[in-house]
């Protein structure tokens with residue numbers, strides 16, 4: 001029978017410095033209320049409950065005293081023996097915010113999980129699958145779920161066709177090979193550091209096309225392994241997503257639904 005290898009000393013970088021434009025609440029998304037707490041607090045509690053982290057490094061909107069106070073209060077709430085909770089200011093892009101988190105990692109961290117605060121309801125089991133794959137020897141691990149829609153590529157319609165519709169289909173992706181990728185994304189600490197260091201040489205157009213940390217590791221030619229994600233790890237991006245998230249918390253049984 002195979003045994004689960006010992007987990008690596010792990011930090012979770014929780015990126016929460018986004019402005020939440022698409023949610024449209026007029027405040028940073030991490031501060032938006034969800035089931036009586038903020039999105040930030042749901043994300044933080046989920047990470048700590050998973051037990052994978054020796055350090056949690058929260059990356060906040062610069063100068064947001066309210067969210068920083070929530071982190072300070074949570075630090076007090078954590079029992080002795082809980083993870084070190086560090087709070088730092090974020091940057092202009094998600095990748096900049098991740099780099100701010102990397103700079104604040106404590107000595108001795110062997111693995112890093114980068115997690116979106118926007119995926120505030122991620123089940124503990126997903127953290128475990130990512131951490132266990134790293135412990136088993138992977139350098140990079142991402143959680144993902146199968147794509148349920150048919151996905152096509154498009155291009156602007158040629159002159160004349162635009163009177164009918166603005167775009168035409170150029171191809172249909174093979175759905176069996178497609179995965180919708182989530183967070184937490186896990187990496188050996190050196191692998192993540194090197195990938196983000198290399199990303200500093202990208203031109204602005206290339207940098208804008210980088211939408212997750214795994215892409216940077218892929219560019220370095222490092223294999224990125226895939227474990228099962230969860231539909232409960234939805235990224236709260238639009239007002240409809242927030243309605244779904246409220247529904248998960250306030251379901252008919254009055255309990256948080258957990259999809260392992």
Ligand SMILES: Nc1ccn([C@@H]2O[C@H](COP(=O)(O)OP(=O)(O)OP(=O)(O)O)[C@@H](O)[C@H]2O)c(=O)n1
Nearest residue numbers: 015016017018019020021022092093097117118
């Ligand atoms: N400069 C940024 C941009 C994003 N993020 C974080 O990255 C995650 C994914 O980003 P997204 O869901 O796009 O959040 P926002 O940038 O806040 O959303 P929007 O694009 O609608 O403004 C979020 O947890 C967000 O807080 C961050 O830490 N720093």
Ligand SMILES: C[C@](O)(CO)[C@H](O)COP(=O)(O)O
Nearest residue numbers: 094116181182183211212235
């Ligand atoms: C990292 C991510 O959550 C993986 O799906 C996603 O790419 C973040 O995208 P966003 O546009 O920054 O929300």
